[in-house]
Amino acid sequence: AAACPHAAVHREERPGGLVTWQISAFSEARAALGDSRFSKDPRRLGEALRAGGRSMFAEYGDNLLDNLLNSDPPDHTRLRRLVGKAFSPATIERLGPTTQRLADELVASMLPAGRADLLAQFAYPFAFGVIARVLGLPPDSYRIFQRWTESMTAPREQGTDRMVAARHLCEHVTELVRRSREWLASAPAETLLDELVSARDDGDRLSENELVATVLLLIIAGHETTVNLIGNGVHALLQHPGQLALLRDHPDLIDGAVEELLRFQPPISKTTLRVTTTDVEVAGTEIPAGSIVNVLVPAANRDQRQFPDADRLDITRPPSAHMSFGHGIHYCIGAPLARMEGRIAIGALLRGLPGLRLAEPAAEIPWRASNILRGLQRLPVRFDSAG
Numbered sequence: 001a002a003a004c005p006h007a008a009v010h011r012e013e014r015p016g017g018l019v020t021w022q023i024s025a026f027s028e029a030r031a032a033l034g035d036s037r038f039s040k041d042p043r044r045l046g047e048a049l050r051a052g053g054r055s056m057f058a059e060y061g062d063n064l065l066d067n068l069l070n071s072d073p074p075d076h077t078r079l080r081r082l083v084g085k086a087f088s089p090a091t092i093e094r095l096g097p098t099t100q101r102l103a104d105e106l107v108a109s110m111l112p113a114g115r116a117d118l119l120a121q122f123a124y125p126f127a128f129g130v131i132a133r134v135l136g137l138p139p140d141s142y143r144i145f146q147r148w149t150e151s152m153t154a155p156r157e158q159g160t161d162r163m164v165a166a167r168h169l170c171e172h173v174t175e176l177v178r179r180s181r182e183w184l185a186s187a188p189a190e191t192l193l194d195e196l197v198s199a200r201d202d203g204d205r206l207s208e209n210e211l212v213a214t215v216l217l218l219i220i221a222g223h224e225t226t227v228n229l230i231g232n233g234v235h236a237l238l239q240h241p242g243q244l245a246l247l248r249d250h251p252d253l254i255d256g257a258v259e260e261l262l263r264f265q266p267p268i269s270k271t272t273l274r275v276t277t278t279d280v281e282v283a284g285t286e287i288p289a290g291s292i293v294n295v296l297v298p299a300a301n302r303d304q305r306q307f308p309d310a311d312r313l314d315i316t317r318p319p320s321a322h323m324s325f326g327h328g329i330h331y332c333i334g335a336p337l338a339r340m341e342g343r344i345a346i347g348a349l350l351r352g353l354p355g356l357r358l359a360e361p362a363a364e365i366p367w368r369a370s371n372i373l374r375g376l377q378r379l380p381v382r383f384d385s386a387g
């Protein structure tokens with residue numbers, strides 16, 4: 001069953017010889033992400049990739065990898081504890097009013113024209129504005145980060161650009177961290193960057209390298225994913241007029257709607273790579289030690305055994321964990337922030353843009369080519385302009 005789409009797990013050999021294993025069933029995916037035999041150790045991954053003729057990590061440089069997503073316990077445990085302190089519910093709560101204001105301002109700026117590209121004019125500036133405020137980055141860093149994430153997640157032929165952009169951003173973030181340390185010494189601002197800089201635990205704290213790598217991870221992990229939550233979510237809702245009307249009439253359904261949109265059209269196509277530390281059996285198939293493993297999030301989220309009538313969008317579906325934030329020790333640390341952003345953004349768009357509808361047939365709106373992220377290239381819409 002080499003490439004059978006219905007198999008829980010299948011082996012794929014890419015041109016050039018790289019072998020990867022794909023897990024597409026929900027319970028097997030959850031089991032793998034909760035199993036320490038599926039490692040995130042960059043050294044192991046580097047070896048497995050090199051064996052397949054790839055060298056993903058060499059091109060990014062070591063200091064980009066010194067973060068919680070690219071580590072196993074005990075390093076991961078320590079980093080997650082330190083970073084987790086900066087993501088307390090109180091911090092997220094504090095961000096609510098400014099996040100709401102940003103969404104309302106962007107909606108108001110689009111309204112007079114009666115048409116917009118919701119990605120360029122709303123989702124990007126909103127998601128970046130939030131992460132910039134969260135971290136305490138200057139607003140003018142928007143363009144450089146956008147170019148950078150675009151080239152980082154672009155298909156591999158543009159490898160040179162990726163290296164240059166990665167080095168550029170790394171220098172920029174190092175500078176921001178240094179400046180933040182200076183601000184801290186004088187007048188501490190209430191930003192997550194400040195909390196990261198000062199987070200300690202029994203005298204332990206993030207090293208300079210870890211701090212830079214963590215800030216980079218937060219920008220990458222927290223920016224385009226949220227853009228896609230908004231873009232994919234609105235795109236799906238606008239194709240389901242019944243669900244859209246239900247949500248307009250019952251704004252209190254927004255929490256369940258965000259969960260269902262995350263399940264139905266996830267912002268990512270897979271979790272980041274794992275490598276097996278030993279031979280592991282998954283659904284009767286043996287995956288050898290040293291294998292690269294992907295969890296296919298959209299497939300797991302449509303697994304009929306987990307979600308009855310899985311291909312139907314239903315914002316009133318009883319709550320049930322989906323795979324869009326991953327599972328296990330690397331479960332998305334930004335999930336509460338992302339959920340808040342999704343609620344506020346989608347709520348503001350539906351409230352503020354009367355008669356919101358797609359400006360082109362849904363099937364003609366192109367998806368972006370990307371290795372991990374899953375989102376549209378643009379989202380052209382129309383609405384009834386004021387006056």
Ligand code: HEM
Pocket residue numbers: 068069070080131217218221222223225226229267268271272273323324325326327329330331332333334335337338
């Ligand atoms: C981890 C998805 C928003 C920060 C993850 C993982 C997924 C994910 C699937 C696990 C990756 C793996 O196991 O390979 C998403 C989605 C988002 C989102 C779909 C938006 C809808 C955010 C935001 C932030 C963030 C807003 C922070 C500002 C992180 C971090 C990790 C992570 C730091 C690594 C956690 C660890 O390794 O322990 N995210 N994310 N994410 N996410 Fe998110």
